[in-house]
Amino acid sequence: MAPRKTSLAILGSGRMAAALAALAARVSGSVAVVAPPLADAAGTGAARFGGLRLPKTVRVFESLDRAALAAPLLVVAVPSFQVGGIMARVGPLLRGDQYVVHASRGLVGSGGGWERPSEVIARESCVRKLGALAGPFFADEVVKGEPSSLVAASGFREVVDATKAALAGGPVSLFTSDDLCGVELGGALGPIYAVAVGMAAGLGYGMGTRAALLTKALSEMAGFGATGGAQARTFSGLSGLGDLFTLVSVEGAAPFRFGVAVAGRAGRPDEWLRDVRIREARASADAVRRAAASMGVAMPILTAVAEVFDGARPTRERIEALAGAGAGRDADAVIDPKRLGVPLPALFPQGGRGKG
Amino acid sequence: MRPEDQRRVLIEVVSRVKERQLAVAARSAEAYLDHLIHETIFYEDERVRTDVHSVKRADDKAWLAALRRRFSHAGELEKKRLLADIIERHAAEILGHFSDPVYRFTTSVIPSGLGVMLNAFSPLKLASDFPRLPDVSGNIVIGGRVEELRKLEKLGTVVLTPTHSSNLDSPVMGYAVFRMGLPPVTYGAGLNLFQHRFLGYFMQRLGAYKVDRLKKHSLYKDVLKEYATVTLENGYHNLFFPGGTRSRSGAVEQKLKLGLLGAGIQAYYNNLRGKKPNPKIFIVPCTINYQLVLEAASLIDDHLKEAGKSRYIIVDDEFSRPSRIYAFLRNLVTLEERVHLIIGRALDPFGNDVDEEGVSRDAHGRPIDIERYFLRGGEPVHDADRNAEFTRLLGARVVDAFMADTLVFSTNVLAWTVFERLRAESSDRDFYRFLRSAAYEITLPMTEVYRDVDRTLGLVRRLASEGRLRASDAVAHADAETIVAKALRLFGCYHTRPVLERHGDRLFPTDMNLLYFYRNRLWGYGLERMKSEATVGAA
Numbered sequence A: 001m002a003p004r005k006t007s008l009a010i011l012g013s014g015r016m017a018a019a020l021a022a023l024a025a026r027v028s029g030s031v032a033v034v035a036p037p038l039a040d041a042a043g044t045g046a047a048r049f050g051g052l053r054l055p056k057t058v059r060v061f062e063s064l065d066r067a068a069l070a071a072p073l074l075v076v077a078v079p080s081f082q083v084g085g086i087m088a089r090v091g092p093l094l095r096g097d098q099y100v101v102h103a104s105r106g107l108v109g110s111g112g113g114w115e116r117p118s119e120v121i122a123r124e125s126c127v128r129k130l131g132a133l134a135g136p137f138f139a140d141e142v143v144k145g146e147p148s149s150l151v152a153a154s155g156f157r158e159v160v161d162a163t164k165a166a167l168a169g170g171p172v173s174l175f176t177s178d179d180l181c182g183v184e185l186g187g188a189l190g191p192i193y194a195v196a197v198g199m200a201a202g203l204g205y206g207m208g209t210r211a212a213l214l215t216k217a218l219s220e221m222a223g224f225g226a227t228g229g230a231q232a233r234t235f236s237g238l239s240g241l242g243d244l245f246t247l248v249s250v251e252g253a254a255p256f257r258f259g260v261a262v263a264g265r266a267g268r269p270d271e272w273l274r275d276v277r278i279r280e281a282r283a284s285a286d287a288v289r290r291a292a293a294s295m296g297v298a299m300p301i302l303t304a305v306a307e308v309f310d311g312a313r314p315t316r317e318r319i320e321a322l323a324g325a326g327a328g329r330d331a332d333a334v335i336d337p338k339r340l341g342v343p344l345p346a347l348f349p350q351g352g353r354g355k356g
Numbered sequence B: 001m002r003p004e005d006q007r008r009v010l011i012e013v014v015s016r017v018k019e020r021q022l023a024v025a026a027r028s029a030e031a032y033l034d035h036l037i038h039e040t041i042f043y044e045d046e047r048v049r050t051d052v053h054s055v056k057r058a059d060d061k062a063w064l065a066a067l068r069r070r071f072s073h074a075g076e077l078e079k080k081r082l083l084a085d086i087i088e089r090h091a092a093e094i095l096g097h098f099s100d101p102v103y104r105f106t107t108s109v110i111p112s113g114l115g116v117m118l119n120a121f122s123p124l125k126l127a128s129d130f131p132r133l134p135d136v137s138g139n140i141v142i143g144g145r146v147e148e149l150r151k152l153e154k155l156g157t158v159v160l161t162p163t164h165s166s167n168l169d170s171p172v173m174g175y176a177v178f179r180m181g182l183p184p185v186t187y188g189a190g191l192n193l194f195q196h197r198f199l200g201y202f203m204q205r206l207g208a209y210k211v212d213r214l215k216k217h218s219l220y221k222d223v224l225k226e227y228a229t230v231t232l233e234n235g236y237h238n239l240f241f242p243g244g245t246r247s248r249s250g251a252v253e254q255k256l257k258l259g260l261l262g263a264g265i266q267a268y269y270n271n272l273r274g275k276k277p278n279p280k281i282f283i284v285p286c287t288i289n290y291q292l293v294l295e296a297a298s299l300i301d302d303h304l305k306e307a308g309k310s311r312y313i314i315v316d317d318e319f320s321r322p323s324r325i326y327a328f329l330r331n332l333v334t335l336e337e338r339v340h341l342i343i344g345r346a347l348d349p350f351g352n353d354v355d356e357e358g359v360s361r362d363a364h365g366r367p368i369d370i371e372r373y374f375l376r377g378g379e380p381v382h383d384a385d386r387n388a389e390f391t392r393l394l395g396a397r398v399v400d401a402f403m404a405d406t407l408v409f410s411t412n413v414l415a416w417t418v419f420e421r422l423r424a425e426s427s428d429r430d431f432y433r434f435l436r437s438a439a440y441e442i443t444l445p446m447t448e449v450y451r452d453v454d455r456t457l458g459l460v461r462r463l464a465s466e467g468r469l470r471a472s473d474a475v476a477h478a479d480a481e482t483i484v485a486k487a488l489r490l491f492g493c494y495h496t497r498p499v500l501e502r503h504g505d506r507l508f509p510t511d512m513n514l515l516y517f518y519r520n521r522l523w524g525y526g527l528e529r530m531k532s533e534a535t536v537g538a539a
Helices: A015-027 A080-093 A117-124 A139-144 A157-167 A180-202 A207-227 A232-236 A238-249 A254-262 A270-274 A276-295 A300-309 A316-323 A327-333 B003-027 B032-050 B057-072 B076-094 B100-108 B110-119 B123-129 B146-155 B169-179 B199-205 B218-233 B263-273 B296-305 B322-334 B370-374 B384-404 B410-425 B431-441 B446-465 B473-477 B480-491 B512-522 B527-538
Strands: A008-011 A031-034 A059-061 A073-076 A099-102 A108-110 A113-115 A130-134 A148-153 A172-177 B140-144 B157-162 B186-190 B208-211 B281-289 B339-343 B500-503 B506-509
Touching: A008 A015, A015 A031, A015 A139, A015 A157, A073 A080, A073 A157, A080 A108, A080 A117, A080 A276, A099 A117, A099 A157, A108 A117, A108 A276, A113 A117, A113 A276, A117 A130, A117 A180, A130 A157, A130 A180, A130 A238, A148 A157, A148 A180, A148 A238, A157 A172, A157 B384, A172 A180, A180 A207, A180 A232, A180 A238, A180 A254, A180 A276, A180 A300, A180 A316, A207 A232, A207 A238, A207 A276, A207 A300, A207 A316, A232 A238, A238 A254, A254 A270, A254 A276, A254 A300, A270 A276, A276 A300, A276 B527, A300 A316, B003 B032, B003 B076, B003 B218, B032 B057, B032 B076, B032 B218, B057 B076, B076 B208, B076 B218, B140 B146, B140 B169, B146 B157, B146 B281, B146 B339, B157 B169, B157 B218, B157 B263, B169 B186, B169 B281, B169 B339, B186 B218, B208 B218, B218 B263, B263 B281, B263 B370, B263 B384, B281 B384, B296 B512, B410 B431, B410 B446, B410 B473, B410 B480, B410 B500, B410 B506, B410 B512, B410 B527, B431 B506, B431 B512, B446 B473, B446 B480, B446 B506, B446 B527, B473 B480, B480 B500
Parallel strands: A008 A031, A008 A073, A031 A059, A073 A099, A099 A130, A148 A172, B140 B339, B157 B281, B186 B208
Antiparallel strands: A108 A113, A130 A148, B281 B339, B500 B506
């Protein structure tokens, strides 16, 4: 009997992989989940597929099944720190006509700098038609069939169309963007700023202070993103503001709870670092802090969170300095994207392509 | 374009553009043809009004008036005729010509003739070389992946994409192509260059096709891109400067014009569909590197005024003054300086590396079946949006190659060092005020200059060892004092005002704009960060 042709393959064994599989099974034809053991699975602490059950129509492979991986659309749903490892194994099996979309939220450290997950995938394979999924997407809600929204981003229209055809439908709205860089950065940076807002909450500050931090956070994200080629307006969308708003509104979101927990305490609660999202946020914060410093881009909120990840103690004075600073300092924190094309030093430092 | 190919290429270009535009019009719910012709009239009207230097101004005005008259009464059939007329007019203007006799003359006589003329100022050199005639070709050094290029030229069609600093780049590339034993290339050159008294004669006959950067309407750009595509499909190697114009700031190009660069992927697709032998297209980034730039003063002036960036075409600069060209070339010869052309690693139209066998490879050296990039549902599909995105990826790789293959000279090292030192010492936060005042306010002790240059050399050599740029022989090996002496000699020999001057034991900045220009060649490498990290480390 000829093997079934898979229309969509999902690579991963966590909650995100399970949720996407459940979503796709309702919409598409043949869906496969490829869930091989991953090298850096230790410390994630989660049960396979996060304890979620997959629909019976979804085929699960525990090794790198070549037929499954030959699907026209492959979704990589692993934490960002596992993207390099899994793509080193899967990359040689892929072809140039395939579409690969990732759902990772974080930046991947590389040789003193950092890469976005799509850049890692491009490096480890011949695939160029790449995209990313981001946005306030909660696995539990999706599996239950509750309304959700996602953004699919790619410079290739056909990638976005294929992703929409595979995942959009029913209660899930799938928005599209051509700004892959911006969506990836928004997804990676949002949790860092959610930590900052959590810190403010943990120190007893109210909604006004948190809103001030949120507003400045968006400015920092957009400014940094613009130096890397992202469009500033992307950060006002689902993967920027939408995601960040959700992360600071939902009391159960890990980055926010981490911020609350560390507020006012000395050192860092090491048990938090086993959480995938905190690990990703920490790695992203460190990488972006170094890159921003090299470019002379001021990111005071991100820097404060990175220092907390390193063991510094968040204080009321620091929160007030970040949320309530005068206009002069705030203006310095914002990069005017209109000036970025001209290498004028002094007032408008810029670092080319934002990699440090 | 050889005479025997001209008519066929012209017909092909006109037919394709016409068919494409009519197909879009047929699919469009709105009055697409009206929009297209309106846009042409609008932008051409603006251009004709403002381009007072154009030799074709009267003819263009008459043509535009006739177009406007015809359009005002046009029915659908007449609009299609108007479309065809516009396309034909643009294609005929763009079409390049090639003359074998002129090419032979240019490549054999001019380098020696120039050499004799210029070396008249150096009788000793003339005497020492006798009976061999000196020529400027000794001053053009070609390095990088030359052998690879020679092999690829036989396996497919090549698109050379050099950096662009000076109007001398075109003759340098033309001569280099000859020196490497490659067939002549076809290349787009600004329309203003065809009006140059001396150069124009050769531009008309050496394969250049005309690019009018003042024409803004989409139909013209479509014709231009199709022309480049058809020439590639016909096996004509191409050359164009993806930066579009000379770098005003002196920095390595970071933003490219992707229109013509996209001709490669379209030509490859058409070659595959037409089952042509040797269908592959290879994009070869190269860098042209000068110790001094002929038009530096005008370019940096324009950059600082931000007077239109790429929209502004400098008509009257050093290149239009024979005395400046002569002075520049004389210094090139008498100082035994070199223009360095570095041939970079070839890329395919999708931005992948290509080896010397013409095989595309991924980052791990694995071969890639690039034909699959055109497939959708197992079948090859034409998709303009897809091609545009691939071309954007290719552009990013070309920029990477430009940065890695840029050759850094003593002039750049000294300029960067001194400029950054002056900036650190200045309390002025306004950049333009700093440029105006620094020359009058700050001088530097030579001992500190040597110390700072030594630090810069360390940073640049580190970048060179990481493959992020290339260092000239002097920058790679000489000590700070030698570098400073060499750079000061060069800075004092060509520009109207010396960029920097040494008096006694102090260094005086004399022309901050030019200092900034030569400093900008090192922009984009993160040198500022490396310097501050080194300072923190030392502390």
